[in-house]
Amino acid sequence: MYLEKINSPRDLKKIAQKDLPSLAKEIRQKIVQVISRNGGHLASNLGVVELTIALHYVFDTPTDKIIWDVSHQAYTHKLLTGRYKKFDTIRQYNGLSGFTNKDESIYDVMTCGHSSTSISNALGMAVARDLKGTQEQLIAIIGDGSLSGGMAFEALNYAGHLQKDMIIILNSNEMAISPSVGALSKYLNRILTNPLFDRTREELKEFLGKIPMVGPKVAEAARRFEEGLKNLVVPGIFFEEIGIRYFGPIDGHDINLAIRTLKDIKRIKGPKIVHFITCKGKGYLPAEAEPARFHSAKPFHIKDGTDKSKPKKGELTFTGAFSKAIIEIARHNSKIVAVTAAMPDGTGLRKFSSEFSDRFFDVGIAEQHGIGFCAGLARAGFIPIIAIYSTFLQRAYDQLIHDIALQNLKIILAIDRAGITGEDGPTHHGLYDLAYLRHIPNMVIMAPRSGEELSLMLQTALDIPGAIAIRYPKGETKDFEFKKGKIEFGCSQVLEKGKEVAIVCVGDRASAAIEARRMLKEKGVEAEVIDARFIKPLDEKMLERLAKEFKKIIIVEEACVRGSFGSAVLEFYERKNLHPEVKLLGTPDKFITHGDRELLLKMCNLDAADITGAVLGKI
Ligand SMILES: Cc1ncc(C[n+]2csc(CCOP(=O)(O)OP(=O)(O)O)c2C)c(N)n1
Incomplete structure (x- = not known):
């Protein structure tokens, strides 16, 4: 057993290179075992075991810096950097994060x-290092998927420039x-399948391997030799042309080759790309067979990879409800096109x-472009529906303002994972969409309390000009029969009549509010429950009535309280010179950690008991 003895990369370096494949095997076993229980990014992590071992074997971390892109694939990195003993807690409240976290290590x-x-x-x-005059290596590790993001292109452009x-x-x-x-992805595949180029790489490797220390003259000769060959055989030489030297493709599961390549590369100056080829899910057959399902896996049975939990009868997710509704709607409206990033x-x-294969567009990990692309579709008369997670839509804030709202173009934003998402933590909670959308002119924002409402809101959106956002959470809702229908524009809905206290809820907090009402009734308080339905425009009539009829108003929303629906209500009352007692329940002005969604909702005072507490003045 090697793994349990590794407390830092220094311990890793004590292991003989010939024994590293055994370590890789242990790491895979550990990852499969823990992720089968906790859930997590299994397939990506199994793909980079050898590559990560090689990186820590060759480089001198933490002085040298390895910067993981997305960082969902950093489990081996965690296991090799002193977190083996805590690895069982990954993605759990108070446990290790599922991503890299500067406060963790x-x-x-x-x-x-x-x-x-x-x-x-x-x-x-790298620029800071040179300004300071230090010597560390900077290593960015990025997947082919993530390379399609605009920010990566912008960085390549500047890296080629700065040298x-x-x-x-x-x-x-x-x-x-x-x-x-x-x-770009097709281009990378062409490199992989070009046998001529593979031979060139072998020759280059031989050549570099024979040089003990690369002096300036030899290095220059090597560079010319390598470039001469590449120019003959590499299709496009995209990276080289922009000033970034390209090395590869290299089998990322061959530890010895990876170590040798990285040692060589370390000696070469300037910006370099080293292209490793790996297999997503490597070493665990169900994940190799279904890498997409095991990208972010739910807890599963190790023996056959089947999910441990089955969907509850009569329930589906909000995502499932959207999926069902958009198909029905698109069947009757040929102008609808769907976009995903x-x-x-x-x-x-x-x-x-x-x-609808001809009406569906996957633009890659490119949210800004996705919104700009929708603007073009809308300008030319189509109705784009872009389904996107709240946290990733943050990327496209300017495109929403400049390309969509300013043009008053019609686009439907189906904003999934709005609210607390759970185990993925602060980078993935969707808590800011209300705040970053609410102030944009020409924007309508709705939040459904159920899948059926989501379907009605989607149909309602078809009649509304301009940009319409429908935000819904991770989680289950009742299954429903699709029906044609709409909701009344700009109107809230009273779910339960009451007196004294009004609870206004946004989206699926309605279920917590109804439960709170039941709990309050036992204590002799008759609360009224209202589903806001629209965050923008506000149902001003309803708000005026509440200010007149109720002593206290509680607003509950799964969103950062600063800038969201509750803030809009307070702004409205201020404008109207109305001053009812209003209590806002939402997430606080700090980043929310990872953990079970229900637990985090409780931590943020957003469950039924908390609403009850707020009504009774205890929160
Ligand atoms: C801006 C942004 N959009 C979407 C995602 C969701 N996401 C997480 S990992 C991933 C795929 C990454 O692919 P790649 O970089 O090739 O890494 P792999 O998992 O294949 O190793 C996506 C789309 C994200 N994390 N960030």
């Missing part, structure tokens, strides 16, 4: 969870969550893509 350079940031971060640190010493490890597995899309499964568009 000195080996984690950035707290990360969104894609395409690593090259920019590494380049900034700082840095290494970009490109981990190609032909997958983002689902198969990688786009011209690399998440056809997570956003429920997979079925739509099969039925």
Whole structure:
């Protein structure tokens, strides 16, 4: 057993190179065992075991910096950097984060969870290193999927310009969550399948391997030799042309080759890309067979990879409700087109893509472009529905204002995972969408309390001009029969009549509010429960009535309280010179950690008992 003896990369370096494949095996076993219980990013992690071992074997971390893109694939890195004993707690409340987290370890350079940031971060640190006059290596590791993000392109452009010493490890597995899309991905595949180029690489490797110390003259000769060959055989030489030297493709599961390549690369100046080829899910057959399902796996049975939990009877997720509704609606409206940024499964568009393949677009991990692309579609008369997680839509804030709202274009934003998402933590909670959308002119915002409401809101959105956002959470809702129907524009809905106290809820907090009402009734308080339905425009008539009829108003929303629905209500009362007692329940002005969603909701005072407490003046 090697793994349990590794407390830091120094211990790793004591292991003989010939024994590293055994360590890789142990690591895979540990990851499969823990993730089968906790859930997590299984397939991506199994793909980079050897590569991570090689990186820590060759480089001197934490002085040298490894910057993981997205960082969902950093489990081996965690196991090799002193977190073996806590690994069982990964993604659990108070346990290890499922991503790199700068507060968790000195080996984690950035707290990360969104894609395409690593090259920019590494380049900034390379510039800082040179300003300070220190010597550390900067290594960004990025997947082929994440390379499609605009920020990565912007960084490559600047890295080629600055010519700082840095290494970009490109981990190609032909997958983002689902198969990688786009011209760049095709280009990378062409490199992989070109046998001529592979021979060139072997020759180069031989050549570099024979040089004990690369002096300036020899290095220059090597560079010319390598370039001469590459120019003959590499299709496009995209990276080289922009000033970044390209090395590869290299089998990322061959530890010895990876170690030798990284040792060679370390000696070469300037910005470099080293292209490794890996297999997503490597070493665990169910994950190799279904890398998309095991990208972010739910707890599963190790023997056959089947999910441990079955969907409850009569329930489906909000995502499932969206999936069902958009298909029905698109059947009757040929103008509807659907767009995703690399998440056809997570956003429920997979079925739509099969039925309407010509009206479905996966733009890759490229949220800004996705919104700009929708603007073009809308300008030319189509109705784009872009399904996107709340946290990733943050990327496209300016495009929403400039390309959509300013043009008063019609687009429907189906904002999934709005609210607390749970185990993925602060990079993935969708708590800011209300705040970053509410002030944009021409924007309508709705939140359904159930799947059926979501379906009605989607149909209502078809009649509304301009941009319409429908935000819904992770989680289950009652299954429903699709029915044609709409809701009244700008109107809230009274769910339970009452007196003295009014509870106004946003989205699925309605269920907690109704439960709170039941608890309050036992204490002799008759609360009224109102589903806001619209965050923008506000139902001003309803708000005026509440100010007149109720002593106290509680507002409950799964969103950061600063700037969201509750703030809008207070602004309205201020404008009208009305001053009822209002209590806002939402998430606080700090980042929310990872853990079970229900637990985190409780921590943020958002469950039924908390609403009851707020009504009774205890919160
Ligand atoms: C801005 C942004 N959009 C979407 C995601 C969701 N996401 C997480 S990992 C991933 C795929 C990454 O693919 P790749 O970089 O190739 O890494 P792999 O998992 O294949 O190793 C996606 C789309 C994200 N983390 N950040």
